[in-house]
Amino acid sequence: MKFRVERDVLAEAVAWAARSLPARPPVPVLAGLLLAADEGKLSLSGFDYEVSARVETEADVEEPGTVLVSGRLLADISRSLPNRPVEISTDGVRVIVVCGSSRFTLPTLPVDEYPALPQMPTVSGTVPGEAFAAAVAQVATAAGRDDTLPVLTGVRVEIEGDRVTLAATDRYRFAVRDLMWKPEQEGLSAVALVPAKTLLDTAKSLSAGDVVSIALAGSGKGEGLIGFEGAGRRTTTRLLEGEFPKFRALFPTEFNSVATVPTPAFVEAVKRVSLVAERNTPVRLSFEQGVLTLEAGSGDDAQATERVEADLEGDDISIAFNPAYLLDGLAAIDAAVAQLSFTTSTKPALLSGKHAPDAEADEAYKYLIMPVRLSG
Amino acid sequence: MSVWDDLVGQEQVVEQLVAAARSARVVLGESGRSGDSRNSGAEEQSGSSGMTHAWLFTGPPGSGMATAARAFAASLQCTSPDLELGGIPGCGFCEGCHTALIGSHADVESVRTDVLSIGVKETRELVRSASMSPAGGRWQVIILEDSDRLTEGAANVLLKAIEEPAPRTVWLLCAPSVEDALPTIRSRCRLLVLRTPPVAAVADVLVRRDGIEPEMAAFAARAAQGHIGRARRLALDAGARERRAEVLKLPLRVADLGACLAGAQSLVDAAAADAKQVAEEVDTRETEELRAALGAAAGVGGRMPRGTAGAMKELEDRQKRRATRTQRDSLDRALIDLSSFYRDVLAVQFGAAGELSNEEMRQAVERVAGESRPEATLRRIEAVLACRTALERNVAPLLAVEAMAVALRAG
Incomplete structure (x- = not known):
């Protein structure tokens, strides 16, 4: 096998394909990157039994062939090569990488022990x-x-x-x-x-x-x-x-109350209040017309409360959530305004995003969150 | 060379597995006779009964449980073109068979442990992989080689996954006997029992596969009592033969207390030496292979690429743990040799017609037989077995063996 390829092209391709190589290969050959050169194309593939990665680039192929080399080593080398065309060729059981005046000789791994890569579906x-x-x-x-x-x-x-x-x-x-x-x-x-x-x-x-x-x-x-x-x-x-x-049936369609809160203020408040929420304890949200009160902590433990401006349509409601799950959802809606829709305080609430307070809620993304049942 | 060749004297099991591999092909719709759809539907119903998703391989150590499981795995992955013509699944040459046997097939996962037990953490990962679909579109095979070493908690984690794995996942569990698996696991598997391979069959495979002289092969097969790996080692390695001979001298040496203690020491030393040699052979090769794969500069002390230290460290740890276990296994092996000697003594005392395991030591056997009564011999066998049990319970090896040696004398 013998081919020439641009340094940047090689480095990028190797880095991407080597990404999926297992850090702890169950069998040594899996640490290898399979290089196949044929008809003006170079393909590099890696496989960790679960994910296979294959990248194809243009290359000046002089002699087609297939070889298996250590992926990490090749990634390290190609990253630090000077910016000149790279020539890779085989010599018996070794691979020679030449770039400008530097020259590397790498051992190869047995290609016949390498597992077959899964076929790409249509x-x-x-x-x-x-x-x-x-x-x-x-x-x-x-x-x-x-x-x-x-x-x-x-x-x-x-x-x-x-x-x-x-x-x-x-x-x-x-x-x-x-x-x-x-x-x-x-x-x-x-x-x-x-x-x-x-x-x-x-x-x-x-x-x-x-x-x-x-x-x-x-x-x-x-x-x-x-x-x-x-x-x-x-x-x-x-x-x-x-x-x-x-x-599909889990998502409620009718609600008793719908609250809208500016997302950044909401996120900040939840983060602050949840500082005193110990592991597995919820933050409690009380929605009234115009204001949302967040509380966490109870009894003799540290407690926190904070008030945030909010709009509420429908009945007042008190509900509690795991703060981590609530924050995940608020980050995921990726919108300026968060809309929370409730049926009752024991039923899941629906979180969705709006780009402005008076806009329609985004129908494409929905985040359903289970409330934490409060005792008493 | 088909994948079944390494299974010695297990014709019945092979037959069953080949049948299973064939019906597995029918399930995949590869029977090659799918012309008439109604017909193939009926075939699928009758044919698929040979295949199931969980198997428990049992048999005495050395009878080839893991070999059988791997051969079966290979035959499930076999893609030989001969199959369409009615060939036996498991050709041994196609890519599927080859990579399954050497352990790099994407859909054959082999779990073995070098330590004393398999814990919950490892099995949790297995539960996840069991729910994946196969990468190659055929079967995903998970071979659990030491399922007798599952802790109870670990076995319970697996229950659900073994009972109802993904449609294309097959579990192959290996254990010395059915009693070694939890009843709840046992009831979820189809049982396959391997027998102790006959001496002649073991000798035959040594001659055929490893090119060993027939005479030596016969000796090794007899001495190993059906343990194929052990027989091969005895036949190929003069050092192992010597150490075995050394072990068998113990019954003649236990005349007084001093000799008992010295004998015990040499027994433990021999086991340690045996383990060390095995470890050296395997460790060096393994280390070199991994170094090459991770891209180390050639030669000892070559620089390792960044981020590979973890993998090397893990291998080292594993090798260390394995050394402990190998030593224990070798000592156990020595004790089995010792009990085979007393078995021979008993056979001579009763004038039994069967062949002696230690034919070449007939003289020594006859001497001991002449000097004691069968009751004493039985007591001595008990002492050897008690020593094995003690070792299993983590008694310091030297102490346990000394106790045994003293018991051998007193009997």
């Missing part, structure tokens, strides 16, 4: 990269982190025609985001449960691209994988199996 549609990353971040915040409930560590992706719905929950809050996308074919319908952490990382790393292609097998017998592709980079992720809770 592309089913595209979304703008940045919008996708933002939507995923909004939802992934509500995903669970308990490995013994694997279903809740995932983000459910539902595709119905030109609409994609992302949903995640950890049983205490439920985030749902709708976004539009361009499907490849009419009337496409598919569902998948993607590990939240991986989805978040992937969406973030592809956000620079104009469009991200999502590849997902149609409903029915899936391939067990979802693929993302953007700007020459593609990754596949293994899907979680299991029944995701049915969520």
Whole structure:
């Protein structure tokens, strides 16, 4: 194998592909990065059994071939090379990297021991990269982190025609985001449960691209994988199996009271008041016309109260929330004004965003949060 | 070379596993006879019964439980073109088989422990991976090689995942006997029992696979009493043979108290030496492989790239823990050798017709047999077994072995 490639191109590609390499490889070959050169193209791939990453760039290929080298070492080297064309070639069981006057000889790893990379499913549609990353971040915040409930560590992706719905929950809050996308074919319908952490990382790393292609097998017998592709980079992720809770019926549609609060002031107040809320104790919110009172702490412990301006339509209400979950939601709505809609103080409340106090609430993102039941 | 070749004397088990691998293909819709849809539906119903999502492999140590589990895993991942023509799943050559056997297949996870137990933390991760779908679109196989070492809490974490894993996840658990698995785990698995492979079959595989002289192979197979790995080691390693001979001299030495204590010391030393040698062979290779993979400069003391120290440290820790366990295992092995000697003595005393495990030491066996009565021999066997139990309970090795040696004399 022998090819030439620009230093910046190489460094960027290697850095991205090496990102998914496991820090503690279960077998040594998994620490390797697979370099394949063929017909003017260089591809680099890494795999950690769960996520595969593959990036393709232009290269001046003199002799095609495939080789497996230590990903970390190659990443370290390519990052610190001088800005000159890099020539990579094989010599027996070694790889030679030449750039300007520097020359590296690297050992190779056995290619035949490297596992087969999963096949990319067929592309089913595209979304703008940045919008996708933002939507995923909004939802992934509500995903669970308990490995013994694997279903809740995932983000459910539902595709119905030109609409994609992302949903995640950890049983205490439920985030749902709708976004539009361009499907490849009419009337496409598919569902998948993607590990939240991986989805978040992937969406973030592809956000620079104009469009991200999502590849997902149609409903029915899936391939067990979802693929993302953007700007020459593609990754596949293994899907979680299991029944995701049915969520559409969970979201209330009729409310007894609706409060609107400027988000920045609300966030600041919750942060301050929750300083005295010990682990697992709630902040209590009392809404009256024109004012919201926040309280935390009780009895002999430290206590705090704060008042924030707020609008209320409907009945006065007192309700308590886990402050961390409330703050997650307020950060996720990403809007100037937060709207909280209540039925009763024991039923979940709906949090959504508005860009101005008199605007309509944003229908695309909804964050349902369970109240903490107060004793007495 | 098919993946089943390394399974010695387990024809029945192989047959069952091959049948399971075939029905697994039917479940995947790969039977190659899917022309008529009604027909293939019926086939799926009848054929899929051979396959299930949880298996418990049991058998005496050395009979090849882990080998069987890995072979089965490979056959589930086999993509040989011969299969369409009715070939046996598990060709041993295709990419699926090859990577499954060497342990780098994406969908074959092998969990083994070098320490004494598997805790809740490790199993939580397994629960998560069990709910993933396979990367290669076939089966995700999780091999739990030491499921007898699961702590009760860890086993309970796994219950739900073993009972209802994702549709394409298969659990393969290995344990010496059914009693070693919690009843709740046992009842969720299909049981496969491996037998102690016959001496002739072990000798045969040593000759065929490792190219060992038939005479040596016969000796090693007999001496190892059906433990294939041990037989191979005895046949290939003169040092291991010597140490074994040393162990078997103990019954002749226990004339007085001083000799008992000296004998015990040498037994413990021999086990330590054995463990050290095994460790050195494996550790150096492992360390080198990982260093190369992480991109260390060649040679000892070469610079490691940033952020790799953790992985190396982890390997070192694991090797250290493994050394402790290997030493314990070698001592246990020595005690089994010792009990085989007394078994032979008993056989001679009763004039049993069966073959002696230590044929080459017939003279010594006959001497001890002539000097004592069967009751005494039985008591001595009890003493050896009591020593094994004591070691299992973490008694200081030298102390336990000394106690045993003294008991051997008194009997």
